[in-house]
Each structure stands twice: as structure tokens, then as C-alpha cells.
Amino acid sequence: MLKTRIIPSLLLSDGGLVKTCRFSDPKYVGDPINAIRIFNEKEVDELMVLDISASHKGKGPDYGLIERFAGECFMPLCYGGGISSLEQARRIFSLGVEKVCLQTAVLGDPSLIEDIASRYGSQSVVISVDVKKNWLGRKCLYSASTKKTLKRLFMDYVSSAVEAGAGEILLNSVDRDGTMSGMDLELITQVSSTFSVPLIASGGVGSIKDMKDAVDAGASAVAAGAFFVFHGPHRAVLITYPKYEDLEKELGAMD
Amino acid sequence: MTVIVDYGVGNVNSVANMIRHVGGECEISSDPERILDAHKLILPGVGAFDSGMGALAERGLVDVLSKVVLDRAVPVLGICLGMQLMTRSSQEGILPGLGWINGDVRKFSFDDPKLKVPHMGWNTVDISRDNPLIAPEDRQRFYFVHSYYVSCDNESDVIAKCNYGHDFVAAFARDNVFGVQFHPEKSHRFGMALLRRFMEFSNA
Numbered sequence: 174m175l176k177t178r179i180i181p182s183l184l185l186s187d188g189g190l191v192k193t194c195r196f197s198d199p200k201y202v203g204d205p206i207n208a209i210r211i212f213n214e215k216e217v218d219e220l221m222v223l224d225i226s227a228s229h230k231g232k233g234p235d236y237g238l239i240e241r242f243a244g245e246c247f248m249p250l251c252y253g254g255g256i257s258s259l260e261q262a263r264r265i266f267s268l269g270v271e272k273v274c275l276q277t278a279v280l281g282d283p284s285l286i287e288d289i290a291s292r293y294g295s296q297s298v299v300i301s302v303d304v305k306k307n308w309l310g311r312k313c314l315y316s317a318s319t320k321k322t323l324k325r326l327f328m329d330y331v332s333s334a335v336e337a338g339a340g341e342i343l344l345n346s347v348d349r350d351g352t353m354s355g356m357d358l359e360l361i362t363q364v365s366s367t368f369s370v371p372l373i374a375s376g377g378v379g380s381i382k383d384m385k386d387a388v389d390a391g392a393s394a395v396a397a398g399a400f401f402v403f404h405g406p407h408r409a410v411l412i413t414y415p416k417y418e419d420l421e422k423e424l425g426a427m428d
Numbered sequence: 429m430t431v432i433v434d435y436g437v438g439n440v441n442s443v444a445n446m447i448r449h450v451g452g453e454c455e456i457s458s459d460p461e462r463i464l465d466a467h468k469l470i471l472p473g474v475g476a477f478d479s480g481m482g483a484l485a486e487r488g489l490v491d492v493l494s495k496v497v498l499d500r501a502v503p504v505l506g507i508c509l510g511m512q513l514m515t516r517s518s519q520e521g522i523l524p525g526l527g528w529i530n531g532d533v534r535k536f537s538f539d540d541p542k543l544k545v546p547h548m549g550w551n552t553v554d555i556s557r558d559n560p561l562i563a564p565e566d567r568q569r570f571y572f573v574h575s576y577y578v579s580c581d582n583e584s585d586v587i588a589k590c591n592y593g594h595d596f597v598a599a600f601a602r603d604n605v606f607g608v609q610f611h612p613e614k615s616h617r618f619g620m621a622l623l624r625r626f627m628e629f630s631n632a
Contacts, residue, residue, distance in 0.1 A: 269441035
């Protein structure tokens with residue numbers, strides 16, 4: 174039976190591993206290669222590495238670092254951050270990465286999704302959708318690189334991305350990021366019930382129960398950051414991953 | 429030397445990374461001369477059936493591969509699309525496959541909206557019979573990403589099955605020809621064990 178994928182999502186900033194809270198206040202949590210080695214030993218389902226400094230600072234991907242990640246990663250690896258051309262994606266795939274995650278380059282124009290999907294297949298393109306409440310409490314599409322909410326409706330953005338060939342949707346609730354306070358289930362249901370491609374829910378995981386709730390709400394997979402790198406009430410840095418048996422018991426199978 | 433056939437449609441580096449990790453030696457090549465000299469072959473691949481067959485043809489590799497695999501009985505492991513190319517044909521395209529295994533490739537089609545296509549993620553396999561590739565252990569799990577699956581004419585070619593909506597062939601083996609639908613290079617210790625067994629396999 175197909176298992177629900179539980180994906181550690183690691184944030185890079187200038188070569189170091191960080192964790193944010195509501196997309197702000199990045200706290201240094203360690204060396205990324207060391208973290209990937211630990212996650213490898215723990216046999217995680219999949220790994221996502223997002224360079225949050227790349228697009229924001231107008232830099233491209235750090236290929237040397239990505240190559241080292243891929244060499245350590247014996248599970249599927251998704252990389253996001255600073256990808257704005259087919260050539261960059263090609264180079265990343267050639268280093269041993271399975272999937273690229275796109276946001277900044279495709280917020281206005283989905284043609285890069287189409288270029289990559291038609292060459293490398295839809296399964297290799299993940300689109301990142303960040304959703305943040307505005308001052309009226311309305312859920313808006315958010316641009317992580319400019320740190321601004323956008324006028325464009327997030328459902329419209331997802332729709333054009335899926336039509337262009339995106340194979341997975343990484344749906345992130347900015348308001349829940351790093352809070353470990355539970356996921357935005359309403360948002361997950363809204364998106365997963367509208368689109369047929371797999372949805373990776375992210376933002377707010379504080380327990381395996383939160384993951385289960387997201388799956389019940391329609392998520393195909395769950396990504397989390399703080400849950401895997403912080404431990405205890407004082408958020409001490411400690412890399413953990415639940416035992417396979419515990420995940421299986423709580424989450425069961427999908428079919 | 430084990431040659432990982434690079435025909436431009438697969439993540440060949442992941443496969444090389446894991447083979448080296450389990451202590452094997454390999455090279456990545458699309459050179460017919462190197463392939464003719466190989467003691468073992470790995471045919472990886474991601475993407476559409478016709479673009480895969482087309483890419484092999486463009487590089488002049490279709491006849492070379494068949495010569496090495498069928499005439500010289502060099503052990504070969506097809507991964508994902510590489511496995512599918514070893515059959516006769518696919519619903520995904522119009523080009524004939526390599527035809528080393530009697531079988532065809534079909535598309536997943538489900539009425540249940542919860543069964544998304546592609547079948548993506550970790551799934552367990554059931555071993556159908558003793559074989560040199562996959563150890564006879566229960567609860568082995570592997571990483572799958574595919575929208576099409578292989579259907580074999582001969583049940584005796586099937587060495588492992590997986591279930592997604594219905595049973596399908598997770599792995600086949602016939603003499604020196606091996607194929608796996610999943611990605612051993614991305615299936616941590618289960619994939620390492622499989623690749624180690626393939627590297628140790630000898631039909632000489």
C-alpha cells in the first residue's frame with residue numbers, strides 16, 4: 174500500500190541551515206550537509222531543500238552545495254531557490270536531484286513550468302504556493318522573495334501552474350510556518366479538492382496528529398521544518414524523525 | 429565495468445552515487461564502444477516511452493544494447509522507464525520497445541479520485557518467487573514515480589508485485605534481464621541491498 178510521504182523541509186540561507194517563524198526571523202540551526210546525513214540515516218521518505226536567500230538576494234542556485242546534498246541523499250530530493258531558467262533546472266537534475274521547486278520565476282508567467290515539465294516530466298516540477306492572511310483576514314497569494322502579498326488569487330496561480338504541467342503543489346501557510354500550532358485544514362481542503370495533482374501540505378506541523386489531520390483534509394504528503402529540527406518547549410536544536418512504525422500506525426496507508 | 433547508459437532522459441548521477449556507495453564501480457556513458465565492452469548494464473530513465481526509445485535510437489544504441497543483452501547475455505537492470513522500454517510496446521507511445529520481455533506497458537486509470545496518477549511515493553512489494561535481485565524479505569519498501577505500468581505475458585517472469593488500485597509488476601527477471609518499476613537509487617537501504625545484489629550477480 175502507498176504510504177503517506179512525510180518530508181523534512183530544510184531552509185538554506187547563505188549556505189547555512191535556518192528555520193523561520195511565519196517566514197521571518199531565521200534562526201541558524203546548523204550545517205546542512207550534517208543535517209542531510211542525519212536525515213539519510215533516519216531513512217526519511219523524501220527531502221526538500223529550499224534556499225530562501227537565493228531569489229531574495231537575486232542569486233542563482235549554489236550548485237556546489239546542491240551536488241554535495243545529492244551525493245548524500247539516497248532518497249528523493251527536491252531543490253528550490255533561485256531557479257529562473259530551463260538551463261538551471263537541467264544543471265540541477267544532472268547533479269542528481271529529482272525535483273525542482275519553483276515560485277518566484279512563475280508567479281506571473283507559468284512558461285518555465287511548461288519548459289521543464291515537457292522536457293523532464295511533470296513529476297519533476299513542484300510549485301510552491303505561499304498563502305498569507307492580509308489585514309482583513311483574507312487568504313492571499315504571497316511572494317516569498319519580495320515578502321509581499323499579491324493581488325493575484327492563489328487559486329488562479331495554482332490553476333495556471335497545474336495547467337502548465339506542475340506535478341505537485343507545495344502549499345504553505347505562512348501564518349502557521351514555524352508555529353507548530355496545527356495546519357490550515359480549510360486551505361488544504363480547498364486546494365486538494367480542486368486539483369488532481371498531489372498536494373504537499375506545509376506550515377504548522379507540531380505532532381503526528383497534525384499530519385494525520387492534513388491527510389484527512391486531502392493532502393497527499395506533509396512537509397515540516399520546525400517539527401524535525403526543534404525539540405522541547407525551548408526549541409533546542411535537535412534533528413529528529415518519527416520511527417517508520419509510528420508513522421505507519423498513525424497515518425496508515427493511502428489506498 | 430558496469431556502464432550506466434546515459435541517453436539523456438534519466439537521473440544517471442543518482443544511480444552512480446548509490447552504486448559507488450555500495451562499493452561498486454561504474455561509469456556513465458552513451459558511447460556504443462563502452463557499452464559493447466560492459467560487463468553489466470544499467471538502463472535508467474524518466475519520462476515518456478517514445479522520447480526514451482527515440483533517444484536510444486538517436487544515439488545508435490538500440491541494436492548495440494540488444495546485441496550485448498541478447499547475444500552476449502550481459503546482465504542488465506532497467507529502472508522505471510528503462511524497465512518499460514524492455515517490453516514490446518506502451519500505450520504511451522507508438523514506437524516499438526526493445527522487446528526483451530514479453531509484455532506491454534499500460535496506463536493507470538482509476539475512477540476513485542483519491543488514487544492520484546502518477547503513483548508517487550513509497551510502497552511495499554510482495555516477492556513472487558526466489559530471484560537474484562530482491563531478497564525474500566517482507567515489508568521492503570521502494571520509491572515509485574510512474575503513470576504507466578508493465579504487464580507481463582508470462583507470470584514466471586514476474587519477481588515482485590506492488591498494489592496501487594490493483595496489482596501490477598514491480599519487478600521482472602528473465603535470465604540476464606532485470607527490470608524494476610521503482611527507483612532503487614532513491615530507496616535507501618532497500619535500494620542499496622538491491623543494487624548490491626545486482627552488482628554481485630553473475631550468470632557466467
